[in-house]
Amino acid sequence: MILTPLWPLLAAVVVVLALHLWASRGSLRSGSAWRRLCILLLLGAVALQPAIAGSDEPPAPTATDVVIVLDRTTSMGAQDWDGQRPRMDGVAADVSALVAAMPSARYSVVVMDNDARISVPWTTDTTALVTFAETVGWREESFGIGSDISVGKPVAEQLLEDSSRSRPQARRFLVYLGDGEQTMEAVPASFDTLAPLLTGAMVLGYGTQQGGVMALRPDTDELVERDGVAQLSHINETTLQRIADELGGTYYHRTTPGGLQFWADGAGAASGETGTPDYSLAWLLAIGAAALLSVDGWFTIRQARRAHREARA
Template identity: 40%
Template sequence: MALNPFWPTVAVAVAFLLAVALPAIRQRRSSVALWRRLGIGVLVLLAALRPSVATAPSSTAVRDLDVLLLVDRSLSMVAEDYADAEPRLDGVRADAAEIMTEYAGARFAVVTFDHSGRTETPFTLDTSAVSSLLEVTNPRQIYQRGSSIDAGLAEAEKLLKSSAKQHPERSRVLVYFGDGEQTVETAPGSMAPLRRYLSGALVLGYGTAEGGRMRLDDGDYLDGGEAVSVADESTLRAMAEQLGGSYEHRVSPGPVPTPTVTATVSLVDGQLDARDDWTWLFALLLLGPVLWELWDSLTLRRQASQWAASASTERGRT
């Protein structure tokens, strides 16, 4: 057991104990109220000392694997042709959650793109932060200059190259989420430069051949609902070939066929100085005697008021 005292409260508790105990010792008297108040003082003192007990450190499984999530956030990704007329980005979020579960213990990074690429988070073990980021990922603007399916290539290469240089022993997987729709006039560049950094790759395609309407933030559809985004699966399949990976068309939530890669799994000790704080226990024990003390005080006050009223009545009669 260890103590981490809060000294101002310790001083108050000691002063309270002395104020209660010394008069009783001098007068050699004892009562229920005295012992109750001494108990309150002792409990306050113990709580102020903030006792704690060391707990056994937990172990966390970590995997020598870096997973890069490359996410299309262009306007077409809010087209409502995923599952039951839901936005395509809803499918991205559901599949990303499946992937993080499948690759538990890996590090994850997120790059988003539309007409340009952006690193949203570098490689991290904090999957809750990645999930929170994806929950708020939406198109950055309504009126874009067009989007390109390779806009995230430079940012992705930067992250993968850094990972390969700093951690050559780690495996690396890239997962691409998009609909393959190229809305700029130029042809997309090849994703092949990323292949040398990867142990596996997966391209996930969203959208249908019939297409879906795009609902904007204000609830209206783009161009009154006339504008429709259609998925380009042939482009996505070509991308998967360039990456040396596989392609999967996603139309509803469910298991994701993640690439099988070799990655060492090891246990890492958690916080070695983790402790259980027992302050709450003494604070809880204080509740009973404090309520008792308050009840006695209210009772004495009522009795004093009644005696005063009775005495006043007697004086009035005389």
């Protein structure tokens, strides 16, 4: 209980109360005197402005699940991000920015190379997530069987459906990171069945139209070559834009770090809310005083009419 007195009103009530007690000395046994005394006491309580203290605790965070679909085929080692750095460096930088913007979210990572698999199950350990993005590297060229940019779609869909069942109140987002190169002959599957499961989606594309040479693996300077000629990988923004459209999301071409605007984190404190407000009791006391005043007025009118009739008689 907290009090925030309205001092001028309280002083006025105290003066009127003192006058009432002085004028009613010896006659407080009458119903009228008691009603008016109660009205004054209620008005005094209103002047004190009592309230039940609210909570200083911030609201519980809104549940947020983020599925990251990550292309780690050989072409993601192409050296055309932020100058001549591997595309996977850009992936690591953007994953770091994502978790910094949404630290309260739960994350899972689907990795795509020859197949798709969950490399990071649902976790809130953002440090481990950033470390994974910085060290996952790309598939060695000699192990490759081609690239299917949609191979991760069924795994991502299963994660989103599981989230929908276990955390129906959660917001669900998907972030796809890749270069859009489809080297398999098969037509990529559509991502449109994922859209109803999502609150939002983002497709981040890496690479350039000019292309970049590719290291065989992260720990070597040896390049992917054919007949002694270094091979180039080129971004395919058409396929990346198509994925974004199917997801109902937005496509961004990523060539340098920074500049991305992610979704709001969803934690209550982030929205500026700091707790529940105080609950005032003054209006309840005012209603009580008004009710008593109405009753007293009714009795006063009735007594006045009775006195008038008696005078005429």
